[in-house]
Amino acid sequence: MASIFEWVVKRVVRELDRNGELIPMDSLQNSASFQPYCLLSKKSSSSWFWRRRYVCVGLFIRDILEPSDPEPAVECVSPIHFQDTVDSNKQVSVKVMAPGQGKLAFGAAVSGSSSASLNVCTLRVSPNTWDTMLRERHLRQPEHKVLQQLRNRGDDVFMVTEVLQTQEAVEVTQTRKQEGSGQLALPRAIGSQVEGQGHMNRKKTVTIPSGSILAFRVAQLVITGSDLNIHGILNKKQRTFVTFQAESKLPGGAGDQRRLSSGFSMIKSIYDHFKIQSDGLTEDSLVLTEDFQGLQMEVNACAEILENFSKTLCGQLLGVLGQVLWDQQALQVLQALEESLEQGQQLGRVEPLSGPAGAILECLVLPCRTVVKELAGPIFYLLEALAALSETQHVLLAQMLEARSLLEPLKLVEGLLEQSIPWEERRAVSLLPELLGSSWGSEAPAWGLLEGCGLELQVDAPQVCWEPEAQGCTCALYACLALLLKLSQLC
Known part of the structure; x- marks a missing residue:
């Protein structure tokens, strides 16, 4: 069963946000932190299917402006x-009888319920309010220390301009009940009959406190020298620190070095591989688009680079990745590796790390402690994909990895993505029987993987209700299955 908080958030946002501008909260733990006027940071992502999470930096807009008066009231x-x-309540029963051969009968029933009732309100910073505020205040000089750190890391900075907030505490409960029975009767000559039945009940309850943030909207800060602007319409190519962006245009400049150090520009390593291995295909002619063809090109490029890994190295990486999945720490490993590489870019060599991040790092470095960028590319790409998935999905992937049963769910997810085009439209997608494997139901691992992407599934007529907001997670799931399968085949 997926997170109840995420379930509630997705339901509310789907109903109230028709323009797709609200960003759902993914954790109840920090849902009170994203208040209007607070500042967030976000690193650029090397894969289009994984949108990096916004992180509170512990500042409000007043902390970086002079005078540091309280912010104007929100609407x-x-x-x-x-x-x-x-x-929901679904039942199925089957009987098989043959004269003189005996009888086989079994039945199953699955029922579930969930209910949420809550009052929410929207707190909003009017664009006129922040325009007036910026005319009357100026960026602090010298620049706040936290801004300096974000500038050095090349992170972008945003301000929360709108939140969807609960007005009172609410308790949400989800239940799921499964029952099964079977009967086997053999011919009279033998005179034996076997019967069995069982059931399993699950119940999850969570209390969402009053004042919890369910979703938020942001505007991006753009800093040019000592001038500060706020852009309410987000642009993927816009960077917060414009001077940093200008530096990156200089070959080998500081901006370029910092940008490369963020995961060593994973997609660039894939581009470079294509330039070397293919006939005349250059970086300019290789355009990765945000569709299934673009996704396949990225994943296939990563898989091709993995083929250069030795059997021993693939086995080491697979063992560490399995540990990462069981411990559900993909995001922490990714962050630790990125920080190590950023420091290594400045020092000229990377220092050893402890834990799974260190084990992965040792697979990617030469004896002189420099990183092999071509090898780091697909591994960072896979870690970004894993970081886009939930803890439940990590456990299911770990189980499939141990059982060497990744091929069937890969074909299922691939077929779903192909049939769901265009991804921007909601639709019911029928699943081909040959893609469902040996079982299909709420306890099937593939079911749990897709349900974790925010998709609604049906048992009777195997079907998925495609949701546009599930695109990123489903594409990340496809990348994980494909690359984990490739590594296991190379061992």
């Missing part, structure tokens, strides 16, 4: 009452 939009109730 409170009229409260909205939201209620969502789901109650």
Whole structure:
């Protein structure tokens, strides 16, 4: 069963946000931190399917401006009452009888329910408010220490301009009940009959406190010298620190070095591989698009680079990745590796790390402690894909990896992505029977993987309700399955 908090958030956002501008919270633990006017940071991502998470930097806009007066009051939009109730009950029974041969019968029933009823309100910073604020205040000089650190790391900075907030505490419960029975009767001559039955009940309850943030909207800070602007319309190519962007245009400049150090420009290593291995295919002619063809090109390029790994190295990496999946720490490993590489870029060599991050790093460095960028590319790409998935999905992948059963779910996810085009539209997608494997239901591992992407699935007529917001997670799942399968085949 997926996170109840995430389930509630997705339901509310889907109902109230028609333009797709609200960013759902993915954790109840820090849902009170994303308040209007607070500053967030986000690193650029090397893969289009994984949107890096926004991170609170512990500052508000007043902390980087002079004078540091309190921010203007926010607008409170009229409260909205939201209620969502789901109650399902599905049963199936089969009987097989043959004269003189005996009888075989079995049945199964699955039922579940979930209900959420809550009052939410929108707190909003008017664009006119922040325009007036910026006319009357100026960026602090010297620059705040935290801004300096973000500038050096090449991170972008954003301000929360709108939040969807609960007005009172609410308790949400999800239940799932499964029952099964079977009967085997042999011919009279033998005179034996076997019967069995069982059931399993699951119940999850969470209390969402009053004042919890369910979703938020941001505007990007753009700093040019000592001038500060706030852009409400986000642009993927826009960077916060414009001077940093200008430096990156100089070959070998500081900006270029910092940018390369963020995961060593993983996609660039894939481009370079294509330039070397293919006939006349250059970086300019290789255009990776945000569609299934572009996804396949990225994953196939990574898989091709992995073929250069030795059997021993593939086995080492697979063992460490299995540990990462069981411990559900893909994001922490990715962050530790990135920080190590950023420091190594400045020192000319990377220092050893402890734990799984260190084990992965040792697979990618030469005896002189420099990183082999071509090898680092696909591994960082895989870690970014793993970081986009939930803890439940990590455990399911770990189980499939141990059982060497990655091929069937890979074909299933691949078929789903192909049938769901265009991804921007909601639709019901029928799943081909040959893609479902030996079982299909709420306990099937592939079911859990897809459910974790935010998709609704049906048992009777195997079907998936495709949701546009599930695109990123489903594409990340495809990349994980494909690359983990490739590594296991190379061992």
